[in-house]
Amino acid sequence: MDELFTYLLQFGSLNQQQLDLIASKTTTLLLPKDAYFLEAGHVARHVGFLLEGVMRICYYNNKGDEITRNFVDEQHLVADLRGLEYSLPSPEYVQAVTDCRLLLFSKRDWDDLAHTIVGWSEMVHKMTAKHLREKLARISPMVAQDATTRYQEFIENYPRMANRIPLSYLASFLGITQSSLSRIRKNIR
Incomplete structure (x- = not known):
């Protein structure tokens, strides 16, 4: 749980009562190698925080080739936040590359945090922005x-x-x- 708290505290202040609430909303998920956290065409129902392992985000192009778009390693969120927020089916798969251990939030519990913790939505916005910057830093140079x-x-x-x-x-x-x-x-x- 300390890893999650360290991650969250990069994006805002949380008191002990709020941290305890967050901890109460999590469950642990063990995801074996090659298992899917999310499959294309399904609506996301969870947000994960990766404690151990590596996951990949992939899709199939119009020729049927499998394309790996990104990797996620420890101390990062694993989620289709857009799909979760708007109940949209995911266009991509999220698959365990190794055996993984995650802290899991249900959509309902994730939403409860937004309604209970002042500033939670802003923290999520900052997390998303950081993720996008990391993704761009990883992908942008590859073009040239x-x-x-x-x-x-x-x-x-x-x-x-x-x-x-x-x-x-x-x-x-x-x-x-x-x-x-x-x-x-x-x-x-």
Whole structure:
């Protein structure tokens, strides 16, 4: 629970009573490797906080190819907040890359926090903005870089994640084939 509190306190002030309320709204979810936290076409019903493990966000393009769009590691929220708020089906899958342990909030409990804790909605807005900045920082440089540079920067910027992700997922995220990624890794060593 301390990890969640540390995360939340980056975005605003919470007193002990509010922290206790937040803790009372969580349950623990153990999600085995390859299981889905959310499937495309389903409406999100939970917000998770990843304590252990790595998850990926993926979709299928119009050719039927599976594309990994992003990765989420420890001390980050896992949620389709737009879908949760507006009851919209998710266009993407959220899948456990490794065995994962999460703190889970139901939609109802998440909404209760917004109605009970003054400033909660602002904190969620700040969390969302931080997530978007991190995503842009990860994805934006990839547009202009060659595959080797994209791989090297991913390894440099996310060393804790790199050895935990199957090469097929990493290749998809980098926008290259798995054989190209294997060649790049061989040439770098």
